[in-house]
Amino acid sequence: xxxxxxxxxxxxxxxxxxxxxxxxxxxxxxxxxxxxxxxxxxxxxxxxxxxxxxxxxxxxxxxxxxxxxxxxxxxxxxxxxxxxxxxxxxxxxxxxxxxxxxxxxxxxxxxxxxxxxxxxxxxxxxxxxxxxxxxxxxxxxxxxxxxxxxxxxxxxxxxxxxxxxxxxxxxxxxxxxxxxxxxxxxxxxxxxxxxxxxxxxxxxxx
Numbered sequence: 001x002x003x004x005x006x007x008x009x010x011x012x013x014x015x016x017x018x019x020x021x022x023x024x025x026x027x028x029x030x031x032x033x034x035x036x037x038x039x040x041x042x043x044x045x046x047x048x049x050x051x052x053x054x055x056x057x058x059x060x061x062x063x064x065x066x067x068x069x070x071x072x073x074x075x076x077x078x079x080x081x082x083x084x085x086x087x088x089x090x091x092x093x094x095x096x097x098x099x100x101x102x103x104x105x106x107x108x109x110x111x112x113x114x115x116x117x118x119x120x121x122x123x124x125x126x127x128x129x130x131x132x133x134x135x136x137x138x139x140x141x142x143x144x145x146x147x148x149x150x151x152x153x154x155x156x157x158x159x160x161x162x163x164x165x166x167x168x169x170x171x172x173x174x175x176x177x178x179x180x181x182x183x184x185x186x187x188x189x190x191x192x193x194x195x196x197x198x199x200x201x202x203x204x205x206x
Contacts, residue, residue: 008054067116075128076103
C-alpha cells in the first residue's frame with residue numbers, strides 16, 4: 001500500500017521557454033498553446049511510463065508473510081528515506097541500505113551485513129523522483145525532457161492538418177495516404193520515443 005504524503009509540486013516535463021528556443025519562436029503569441037500542449041504530452045508520457053517523475057514523499061507499507069532478501073519500493077530513484085518502521089518499531093538508519101537508482105531496500109545486521117527482511121509489517125517513508133525542468137536544482141534525465149520537447153514540436157508543426165496524414169498527391173485531382181495509427185504508435189507514443197523512454201517505464205505497465 002502506498003500513500004502520498006507530499007505530492008509533486010509540478011508535472012510538466014519541459015518548459016515553454018525551452019520549447020520556444022528549439023522552435024526559434026519569439027513573442028508570447030503561442031505561449032498558452034505551448035503550455036497546454038506541454039501539460040498534455042507530459043500526461044501522455046507519465047501515463048505510458050506508469051509513474052510520477054516529480055519528487056514526492058510517500059509512505060509505502062509491506063506486509064510480509066515470509067522472509068525476503070530485499071524490498072522493492074514502488075518509486076525510484078530514491079532521494080532520501082525518512083524512516084523505516086518494522087512492526088511498529090523504528091529502525092536505526094544503519095539497519096537498512098537503499099540502492100537509490102532502482103529503489104531496492106536491503107536489511108542489515110549489526111555488522112552491516114545483508115540479511116533478509118523478516119515476516120513483519122514494514123512501513124517506509126521516503127522521497128523519490130526527480131526535480132523537474134524549471135525547478136531549482138533540476139536533475140531529471142535529459143532524454144525524458146527531450147521526448148516531451150519532441151512531442152510538443154511535432155504537435156506544433158502538425159497544427160491545422162490531420163496527424164494521421166502520411167502524404168498527398170495533387171496532379172490527378174487528389175490522393176492521400178494515411179498512417180495506421182494503431183500500428184504507428186505504441187499506446188499513444190511514436191515508436192522512437194517509446195524506445196527512448198522504455199528504461200523509465202514501471203515494470204508490468206501494459
